[in-house]
Amino acid sequence: MKHFALIAALAATTTPALAELNLADSCGASRYQSLIGQPAIVADLMAEANMARVLRPGMMTTMIYIADRMNIAVDENDIIERVYCG
Secondary structure, three states: OHHHHHHHHHHHHHHHHHHHHHHHOOOOHHHHHHHOOOEHHHHHHHHHOOOOEEEOOOOOOOOOOOOOOEEEEEOOOOEEEEEEEO
16 A cells, blocks of 8 residues: 555656656657758748748737647748747
């Protein structure tokens, strides 16, 4: 019985951490960090394939958080500056 309580306590403490880890990269943005510094045309192609949303300076966007949506932020020089989920 003590072992079951210990296992239950460990599961309760590690599960939220695992959930947060998965939520932080639920769209797979970590695989695309190498795009940072690349021309925006790469992001545009990903958007056309419905893989990502391209965000440009001054662009109006919804603030609704969608965990599995990838966002690619592009700077005023049309260079990718950030790739993230949301």
